[in-house]
Amino acid sequence: MDFVLDYITVNTFWTILFMVHALLAVALLGALTHQAAAVLARPRPRAGTAGAAGGFVTRFRSVSGPAYATAVCVLWVLAFIVGGWIYAKYRIYVRIPIEQEGFYKTLGAFELKEHLTTIGLGLLPFYWYLWKNARNAAYDSARKWLTVVLAGICWYAFLAGHIVNNVRGFGL
């Protein structure tokens, strides 16, 4: 990757990588939230209304869950790989200054994020399997709650990452 640094500064390179990580996280968050809303409160079709009819909330939870499964897996893996790449730089250039400032709870929240997203990564193959067999009613409960757990992890990870970014900031 060193050839990239002939064109941009080291700071710019890591900033771009961080932004890619953040954008992947936003996409993942949206997909998982839609899917979790769909499994938690699937709207019942009413006589005389089209499938997509209804207000914002109804439309929000009316998505087809199976259509999101592969995208969620791909986005989780990509966000994880990019995050894991940035993590080495975080360890030196972000974590150490935050330690020096004594913001231990912020660091703890970020460590928890690292643990939860890793555990979520390991659960993706079964999550994918459950959604690829979405017509099997015997899988409904496991599929529903695993999706909700992954959505919860994703929301926590997003917020914890955002807080650390707010604490440290760019280019300091």
Add this chain to the structure above:
Amino acid sequence: MSPPAQTAAPVASRFGTFALVFGIAFAILYVVCDMAALPMFTYHPGTDRIDLGYAPARRDEGPAMYWYGWIANSALGAGILGGLAALLPEKIRRKFPMALCWVVPVALLPVLFYSLKFYWRW
């Protein structure tokens, strides 16, 4: 008219069993590796040095990172366990409770929280 939903018994396929056992074992092994300091390797980001197993931070060379090593160990262990589970006869594979896929991570949450007690200073 849409086809009827399948209601046949669950994790009968070998991949399904592998995926279920892999996910559960990966989560448990990861927490064990974290709490018992059992990385497959240690990465020193300041010098790009990699040591096998656990290695403390080296003087004047910055911090040591164990996270990558925990993941490698957990993935290896979970892969072996998942593979073995997939080889079991179908009669046994059908008995694996699928609810563990979400119960285990939820149950591990307080353990992880406790493992980070160093950071919860008020």
